Amino acid sequence: MNLDAGEARRRFAAARVARLATVDAAGQPHLVPVTFALQDNAIVTAVDHKPKRSTALRxxxxxxxxxxxALIADHYDEDWRTLWWAxxxxxxxxxxxEPPATAPEPARTARTAAGPARIVGTVTGEPACAGTVGNASVGESAVWHGAIDRLAAKYHQYQRHRPTGPVILIDVHHWSGWSYSPAP
Known part of the structure; x- marks a missing residue:
């Protein structure tokens, strides 16, 4: 039976792991398991400390x-009457x-081919602007911290070793799901 959006969201939120599906510019799909948390009608996940082949994640x-x-969470059991996915x-x-808590490297001056020297950020070489913290705007910094807090509240492993990598924020536009049996 199809799940309504509210029930699909409820089951998804309670799951411990989901699979994140992305597609590259050429249309090649990529699927990875992720830890996640819900933040209003968004899903957050972060690049954490678990070993990875590279920090340049696909x-x-x-x-x-x-x-x-797309993300999917599911429950499988040999008793198929308990199967569901969201x-x-x-x-x-x-x-x-978020940049490390150490003192930031001062901005430096760079000469551009197009004209006079300008102040650039310390990491990307992009123009520095008011309201930024490292690479993130003040608003993004708050979103990043909120996402990490949500993840730490859901996973005890993150309470001891909080993620320090980028956060992926997914604004959910559609919830769907299926269950063998109606919701309990």
Whole structure:
């Protein structure tokens, strides 16, 4: 039986792991398991300390190329009467990692080919502007911290070792799901 949006969201929120599907610019799909938390009608996940092959994660590059994503959480059991899945479709964006708590490197002056020297940020070389913290705007910094707090509240592993990498924020546009049996 199909789940209504509210029941799909409820089951999804209670799940411990979901699978994040992204697509690169050429249309090649990529699927990875993620820990996550809900934040209003958004889903947050972060690049954490678990070992990875690289810090240049394909999911981040895929989101930059195509922000449309899907996540699915499910329950499987040999008793098929308990089977269900819940899916969230939405648009993702990457919130840059919060810079370390150490003193920031001062901005430097760079000469551009197009003209006079300008002040550039310490990491990306992009123009520095008021209201930024490292690579993130003050608003993004608050979103990043809120996402990490939500993840730490859900997963005890993050209470001891909080993620320090970028956060993926997915604005969910559609909830759907299926269950063998009606909701208990």
């Amino acid at each position: 999911r981040l590059a895929n989101i930059a190329a195509n922000p449309r994503v 899916r969230a479709d939405g648009l993702a964006r990457v919130i840059p990692a």
